[in-house]
Amino acid sequence: SKESGKNNYQVFNQAMKTGSLQKLKMESELRRALQNGEFELYYQPQMEVSSGKIVGMEALIRWMHPTRGIVPPREFIPVAEESGLIVPIGEWVIMEACRQNKKWQDEQLLHVPVSVNLSVRQFLQPSLKEKIANMLEITGLAPEYLDLEITESMTMDVDFATTNLLELKNLGVQISIDDFGTGYSSLSYLKKFPIDKLKIDYSFVRDIMSDPNDAAIVATIISMAHHLHLEVIAEGVETKEQLTFLDRNRCNHIQGYWFSPPVNSVQIEELLHSRRSE
Ligand code: C2E
Ligand code: CA
Ligand code: CA
Ligand code: CA
Numbered sequence: 001s002k003e004s005g006k007n008n009y010q011v012f013n014q015a016m017k018t019g020s021l022q023k024l025k026m027e028s029e030l031r032r033a034l035q036n037g038e039f040e041l042y043y044q045p046q047m048e049v050s051s052g053k054i055v056g057m058e059a060l061i062r063w064m065h066p067t068r069g070i071v072p073p074r075e076f077i078p079v080a081e082e083s084g085l086i087v088p089i090g091e092w093v094i095m096e097a098c099r100q101n102k103k104w105q106d107e108q109l110l111h112v113p114v115s116v117n118l119s120v121r122q123f124l125q126p127s128l129k130e131k132i133a134n135m136l137e138i139t140g141l142a143p144e145y146l147d148l149e150i151t152e153s154m155t156m157d158v159d160f161a162t163t164n165l166l167e168l169k170n171l172g173v174q175i176s177i178d179d180f181g182t183g184y185s186s187l188s189y190l191k192k193f194p195i196d197k198l199k200i201d202y203s204f205v206r207d208i209m210s211d212p213n214d215a216a217i218v219a220t221i222i223s224m225a226h227h228l229h230l231e232v233i234a235e236g237v238e239t240k241e242q243l244t245f246l247d248r249n250r251c252n253h254i255q256g257y258w259f260s261p262p263v264n265s266v267q268i269e270e271l272l273h274s275r276r277s278e
Contacts, residue, residue: 143172152183202236
């Protein structure tokens with residue numbers, strides 16, 4: 001009827017306004033993307049400052065969209081999170097990163113841990129530990145070559161996080177705190193949690209040369225990490241000046257455009273081959 005037609009229109013109009021139709025559309029596209037293998041992992045190498053050696057790789061997801069080209073994670077991870085699709089997508093990420101890393105090891109190309117980003121939803125899944133154990137088993141990757149990046153927001157419930165992290169840690173994997181300094185401000189958990197590494201957030205690193213406060217924060221995080229016997233890595237390092245500052249402040253590892261942007265696995269292999277023949 002005319003009346004219900006008008007209602008539908010109003011519902012449609014409202015949904016358009018809140019963006020929920022776009023979200024629904026993206027949700028079904030994401031489902032299709034997972035089925036059709038449209039996701040790809042890019043890898044960004046992490047470098048030891050003193051030696052220039054590659055000491056790790058962070059896996060970063062890309063959506064190779066059939067018409068829109070490469071879609072960056074910030075454009076679809078929030079929808080994947082909200083819909084719960086981040087769980088199967090995140091499982092694909094772990095599996096693929098383990099598979100790729102094992103392949104690089106078997107080919108004698110690289111023997112370093114691969115880091116994957118865990119989402120809150122994944123972290124809250126009771127079956128996460130078994131799933132990861134299973135993926136390590138299937139791919140044959142030794143657990144110490146997988147590093148799980150969590151964020152401070154996942155550690156708000158200290159008891160849950162401690163239990164959960166201990167279980168993951170018992171698998172033999174490594175655990176890093178990503179975007180360190182941007183979240184939950186209590187530092188007391190740092191010594192309680194079984195973590196291996198702090199990743200200093202890009203937002204602090206960005207302005208270390210111009211903002212004395214950021215420089216002080218970064219220097220303090222590095223020193224604190226050393227006191228707690230944690231590894232520390234600075235993210236988003238773009239310039240030689242930033243590198244020099246970090247080196248002077250005894251930050252041993254860096255990740256950022258200065259060394260390499262995230263690139264696909266073929267480009268990583270080219271990089272590794274060219275460094276080998278140097
Ligand atoms: P993140 O984990 O903090 O990843 C680092 C981001 O910084 C990456 O963006 C990387 O490309 C970018 N980056 C690296 N070096 C530099 C630099 O020197 N300068 C600047 N300006 N940026 C740099 P990307 O790949 O777009 O990823 C954005 C975020 O999306 C990630 O932030 C992470 O939170 C999320 N993400 C990426 N892949 C996954 C995934 O597989 N699962 C989940 N749950 N989240 C992911
Ligand atoms: Ca990360
Ligand atoms: Ca980060
Ligand atoms: Ca960040």
